Amino acid sequence: MLQFIHATVFTGDQWLTNATVRVAKGRIQDVLTSSDPADATDETIDLAGDYLVPGLVDLQLYGGSNLFLNDQPTPDTVRHIYASHVKNGTTTLLPTIHSTSLEIMQQSMAAVQTVRQENPFGVPGIHIEGPYFNPIKRGAHSSAYVRKPTEAELETLFSANADAIRILTLAPEMFTSEQLQLLFSLKHANTRLSLGHSNATYAQATDALNSGQIPLATHLYNAMRGFESREPGIVGAVFDHDTVHASIIADGYHCDPATIRIARKLLGDRLFLISDALFANTPGLDGPRPDFSLGEFIVHFEPDPAGPGRYVNNEGKLAGSALTLIDCVRVCVEKAGIPLTDALRMATTIPATVIGMGDQIGKIQPDYVANLVRLSPALTVKTVWQIGDELTA
Structure with missing residues (x-):
């Protein structure tokens, strides 16, 4: 499982600060608040407060x-x-x-x-x-x-x-x-x-x-x-x-x-x-x-x-x-x-x-496709994940 920690997450409805998002098999598994502990066994990416938004x-x-x-x-x-x-x-x-x-x-x-x-x-x-x-x-x-x-x-x-x-x-x-x-x-x-x-x-x-x-x-x-x-x-x-x-x-x-x-x-x-x-x-x-x-x-x-x-x-x-x-x-x-x-x-x-896909994409919520974008506070794209996989140059 892949997890993003210390993320400022836009879920599609609201913002969550210092949140954790867990991804497995191309889907979002959990969106956790700062009070929930991270799993030390997961592959972890520390976003250091950057925005994590839907693709x-x-x-x-x-x-x-x-x-x-x-x-x-x-x-x-x-x-x-x-x-x-x-x-x-x-x-x-x-x-x-x-x-x-x-x-x-x-x-x-x-x-x-x-x-x-x-x-x-x-x-x-x-x-x-x-x-x-x-x-x-x-x-x-x-x-x-x-x-x-x-x-x-x-x-x-x-x-x-x-x-x-x-x-x-x-x-x-x-x-x-x-x-x-x-x-x-x-x-x-x-x-x-x-x-x-x-x-x-x-x-x-x-x-x-x-x-x-x-x-x-x-x-x-x-x-x-x-x-x-x-x-x-x-x-x-x-x-x-x-x-x-x-x-x-x-x-x-x-x-x-x-x-x-x-x-x-x-x-x-x-x-x-x-x-x-x-x-x-x-x-x-x-x-x-x-x-x-x-x-x-x-x-x-x-x-x-x-x-x-x-x-x-x-x-x-x-x-x-x-x-x-x-x-x-x-x-x-x-x-x-x-x-x-x-x-x-x-x-x-x-x-x-x-286009009738609002139950699959466009949000960071459990069961949604893990299309994710890391943005800087200046709204520049830093990293993109498509169906949970990080895109390489």
Whole structure:
């Protein structure tokens, strides 16, 4: 058995100081208070007061340090993506593809399915972002691929590896009512539909969210109709809804820190973090890539001495980030003024619940998977354990 002593533990619900966490066979066995004696026969790691937090859960990212799923939809690319992000504390992730051909979508699903069978708690599925978007809100998605759905394409999409689709982001106004009903009937129980890249009105968005079939909204504020006094838009519909969960890109570029703080106040535990990373800026690995082709766009990395940097396309539009989820946690705490407890829940417990895995990952509690991260008080990643095993460089 492995035990961590003198740890400042975030359980997912509360903080425990000078605590002991015991791990065996990849699962957490005990979480003990300082009054409980350590077992001298166990392998012991003294954290000397550092934070021990659940592994982070990122439900939207596209690449690793230098490989990109849309470009190379293979199991090796998926493994590379995971290896790049897990070094920075993200122990569960959904590799994501942006709007593309049906063939690349199917190849990506098959690749993720292969790795999912190898690493079910690390890569539990894929996030398919698009292509069924409103062209007005396509953002950096290629106009060559953004399109309306057809019944035949929907049937083909869900004909194989449908259980690997954890999130499908779409613009509901681009579907007929018959197509939406078909989608609801075809999708696997694992699949969460998410409203995004949409120009729906407040009424349209509210109807979609009230359907009971679209429980999520993708990257709040970005690529969606905004809040205005006479038309509350999708942002207003999300804020006004009782149950919808929304992701947000807290990288300091996509959203002003004040808008992150406001969203947290209004949504509480229905707001969660995503990195939206095209490539990961991971110490010890080459990357992020300085430029690459994204559909008809050439996308460039812009370094930032005050932050992790960002990607923009040749139209000057934001095209994604170059960070990992721990960077978003730091932005929430240091720039948005969100308490560390809340920021960590937004990166662990809440996204785990969103994909139906909140009883397995996202907490440090008995019987949970031992995905653990040691953080310094400055919120830098010192060590990562995946299913109880320490990751090596």
